[in-house]
Amino acid sequence: MPLTDTAIRAAKAGDKPYKLADGGGLYLLVNPTGSRLWRLKYRIEGKEKLLAIGPYPDVTLAKARERRDDAKKAIIDGADPSALKKQSREDAKVAPANTFRAVAEEHLAKLEREGLADITLGKRRWLLGFAYPHFGDRDIGSVSSADVLVALREIEAKGHHETARRMRSVIGSVFRYAIATARIENDPTFALRGALTTPRVQHRSAVTTATELGKLLKAIDGYRGQPATRAALRLMPLLFPRPGELRAARWSEFDLDKAIWSIPAERMKMRRPHRIPLPPQAVAILRELHAVTAGEDFAFPCIGAAKKPISENTLNFALRRLGFGPDIATAHGFRATASTLLNESGRWHADAIERQLAHAENNEVRRAYLRGEHWEERVRMMAWWADHLDGLRESAEASARPLCTG
Template identity: 45%
Template sequence: MALTALQVKTAKTTDKPIKLSDGGGLFLLVQPNGSKYWRLAYRFAGKQKTLAVGVYPDVSLLNARDRREDARKQLTAGVDPGENKKAQKAAKQGKAANSFEVVAQEWIEKFSTNKAASTIEKTNFILRRDVFPWLGARPIDEIKPSDLLTVLQRIETRGALETAHRAKQYVGQIFRYAVGTQRAERDITQDLKGALPAPNVIHRAAITEPLKFGALIRSIDGFTGTLAVKCAMKLAPLIFVRPGELRQTEWAWVDMDSATICYPASVMKMREDHIVPLSLQALEILREIQPLTRSGKFVFPSIRTSARPMSEAAINAALRRIGYSKEEMTGHGFRAAARTIMDEVLGIRVELIEHQLAHAVKDLNGRAYNRTTHLPERKKMMQQWADYLDKLKAGAEIVPLHGNAA
């Protein structure tokens, strides 16, 4: 049976340590001198282990139970809570200024200004879940290739080969940073070339045939899910930004008067501000969702809380719901569709399309275009594209227009 606060407070001492169980592996260890310690018994990788949870009364019964739940979550994610605690303690106390986790956090902070927020979040998540619990507390110059290989194989065995390769990539960058700051002699990931099977290259599915794309747009119009997801799906083919950028769109970036959305560098893959001209059709969609979400931060908020944007999986899940498999169409596929059809059917200049896709485009002198380059032409192009999509949706006959520029 679970303990009560009174039982914990009045627990009697004996001449030997005694254990009072609260369930789920949590127990109170009462020492002969009256000291009371919370401990958590758990199994990891087939071994029985014990985690120090805290000292009573500094850590109450409720606090101890919260820490038990935190440990359970780590175990579910494949993380050893004991090793994770050691890594966190070493990093926080700064006992090892050259520990892998300390160096990694330095690297993340130093290079975060050149990476999108979503990339930083993904990097942190993989390192915290898959690398730090085993290597975080260790001095970086003492980590051997075999140590890292064990970590990577642990990821691979759970069926996450792509994540294993990504973790190896991050570790390699961290080691190269450590070499540059004179805390490691070499990048040990170079010894692990070929140690992992090559990941399967999965191309993002996209519908690029005009008539089929028109059928897709009609299917989106018939979507019966939430208004936020439906409007996001309707807007996706009209502005063809990346799915992560679309879901994070904030009302503060939308200018209805100038008919633009200005995405800040912080959310862009290329780390540069990006202006998206809005067609009349795109503005109509934004006006449709505006009464529902304008009081919050995000144009397309999460169904659970307006404080967060809709989930990464929302668009793809909606596509599955209207009958398109992951082999047929993805949220990212709207970009490929626009790129292909605008070039091959509408004959729009490729550099305009690439610039609107927020790809790196340079002028004849090798200088990168800024966010306002060709803006009038891009506004015209986006309206032409939206009008063309209306015709596709209506099932009009499509005639290729070779060589016509926007």
């Protein structure tokens, strides 16, 4: 028969402890000292266990039943209520500086001091945000491989395989920082290598033949959108920077009289300053744009929000409007186009092309010796490239004209 508050208050202490059962394994233990303690008897894998719920009247009858029901749900889910209670006590004692979240934020602050790009820091924070609900407020030393895998599987289940892979890498960097700062001894993400679905590599589409490039250039010349977008579209094949480097360019970076675009290190992927020689065609486009956006900080300001540059999708959307789908051309693809055709021309040293692309040399020995910018060759190369594009465009226009039949 279930207990009542009246029956509990009427219970008197005896010479020996005795139990007042409520049901479902819950009972009140009445001790000779007069203390009355709630206990829950349950079984896990056939083994009988006991959970201390708390003293009456601090824990009321209604509250004791609520905790009993919670424990039953945990058992159904395969958890041990006693182990959960122990983990909860340990979590409550965790020093604030040793939670996974605190260590992660400390690590991000270190990376920021070391000059990691804001956009990269933002991506790391975004990825860590998926982990925080799972174990952000737990002691970093208590987080296991299984805990991390649960968080990763949640992302993977949505089909975001690349996100899950990068998330594992970022979480691992936090654990390795914790090891370096003497908080833990092992990185639990190491055991998860090979546990996630390997994402399919998707190469960015790019036009790599002279004929098709001429048609693309002709189409770009016919673009009638916003001036900043049109100028950026025309400059991408001419200068082939990374799209983010162009769209976030500031007028202060351009010296149009000397025909040089100087990109500071903090805006470059490789964290090194980069100079780009501007051929006359590029200078002309920029002077035309300057007459429109000279009063703004950004050379390519967002319409309606001039304090921000055009978005990262603007150029790809513009290409879509021109009829070039993502399987044909992308803004980033102009880099592959230029690399392919410049190398195929046989006119330019491969190192000059790589330097113009702002690629890092993978071989450490070669990198130690390749300190020059190949500047003079790059100036000549960019002038030749601009003229070459003009020729391709003219050929495309000529082939599109109707034949004169007299």
